[in-house]
Amino acid sequence: MIPCQFCSYRCTTYRSYVKHVFESHSSIPNFLFTRGLNGCSRTFRNYSSIRSHFSRHHCNELESTVDCLPSVSDDVITNELDAYGATVHRSESLTQLGESSETAPHANECVSPDDTLQRSCALYLLTLKEKYKLTQTAVDFVVSQTKDTIQTVIDNLHQSVHDSICSGNQPNFDHIFESAPNPYSGLETQYLQSKYIENNLGVVLPIPIFLDSTTETGSVGATSRLMEVRDTFQYVPLLDGLISLLNNEEILTEVMRPHFRSDEIIGDYCDAHLYKSIPLFQDSDHNLQIVMFYDEMEVCNPLGAQAGVHKLGLFYYTLGNIRPHLRSTLRAIQLIACITCDNVKKYGFDKILEPFIDDVNTLSQEGISISFNGRDILFYGTLLLVLADTVAAHQIGGF
Known part of the structure; x- marks a missing residue:
């Protein structure tokens, strides 16, 4: 099992690990990926660079189930809360204070792929508004155009698969494609975005x-x-x-x-x-x-x-x-x-x-x-x- 750098989640393969990082952590502020494969010292601040680097230099290792990632003992420290017997993980420098543990699912939680994808989309919209200062009108336009683009891709893929199997007795894939959820469904307007963020991302509204x-x-x-x-x-x-x-x-x-x-100095x-x-x-x-x-x-x-x-x-x-x-x-x-x-x-x-x-x-x-x-x-x-x-x-x- 491969442990995640940002949370307690564990993945079976490197490919699923990269996918987990994209879905759960790529939208957090000050994103910094430091865990390369087989001692690789490269660090990345955006997900696209991680994907390109893994495809070019670690393609044969993506399906491996052996943990060749460097030990995290130098980066993550286990702190025992003696008064209550609780164990937490914290970064020694805490440079991402208040970021990683907010957005990452816990290992013992059962999170469906649809919920994870919608969460990633909500964090993406929140990043557009707060980090890049986009107006609500611009965010609504991004959501609308992205939905249309995704739907066009799905329609084209659906037609291609349909044409390829229409003459044979192949399984019916229509239901699979028709039931595929749109990741922005339920996030189309400011009200729905605010409702999702308030209910799922721990935001306290004034x-x-x-x-x-x-x-x-x-x-x-x-x-x-x-x-x-x-x-x-x-x-x-x-x-x-x-x-x-x-x-x-x-x-x-x-x-x-x-x-x-412990001394007499007031720090x-x-x-x-x-x-x-x-x-x-x-x-x-x-x-x-x-x-x-x-x-x-x-x-x-x-x-x-x-x-x-x-x-x-x-x-x-x-x-x-x-x-x-x-x-x-x-x-x-x-x-x-x-x-x-x-x-x-x-x-x-x-x-x-x-x-x-x-x-x-x-x-x-x-x-x-x-x-x-x-x-x-x-x-x-x-x-x-x-x-x-x-x-x-x-x-x-x-x-």
Whole structure:
């Protein structure tokens, strides 16, 4: 059996291994394939290069069932979670923090080829939107044209097979071709894409929070009317976000392996006496340390006439349990809320942060349960730090 570089899945042949990498991992951000055959040192960042290299230089080995891949003991370390007896696999450098374990199926899961193919297509569309900044209209066009292309290929193949066997008593292949699913079926529109991503890829969607409503005079055609204007902001539920985050094995490993220093040097906030005096963190080294950050962002030209009109206030958080050099990466930073700066001034931070504070109180009193390796792990946590620049810190502090 050939183990996968990215997950715990095992394949019987190299050909099936290459196919698995394409279907399950080729769309992940910062894709890097490092496991060559028979000591091959080549590395690849896209799937097409892997396929070309294997076909040219390892064609005779693709059907082999003997594992000639290099040992992964130098790249993958088995970490025992002593408190719970759970075993996870993590990259020593964790350069793909939050990526590989999200998208790879587990070895003990039974995943049908149709589900795997649809998952690969959904990740492909998500990559087009988020990495390459395609608009939704462009993504819908890609889906439509790809569906037509695939259907044309299937129709041509169907006709060729039909012509070749129509005169003989061969098995009926019509049903096989007609029942072949289209990989983009169920992903044609933004609604269906969002529904699939939310249900299958662990995405936590923001919810609108109502603040207040005002009445303003607006024009409908040539008529002036009184219209209700609702002030809202977008909030990403903290508890749901933490559950999704901790379902990633690499994040969970970071939480379960505290990075306290053994000497008297303060290397992080968890080494300070103030941190050690907090009762919640005295109870367990694995309780969640929430570090919140606030800043404002101008979405228009700061020198233009619309400067300040659409300015946004953004709240983020990360986990202090993650080591500092990984904590500062973009993938480790999660969005809490997004609101216009005018509403920040109008309603104040107390009103805006109410749902966040409620979730923090629930986390500190009731905790959240994470199912891992058949065992439920209960985590508590609280707000550890609030970071901001000078202007934002004055606003939060009420100065």
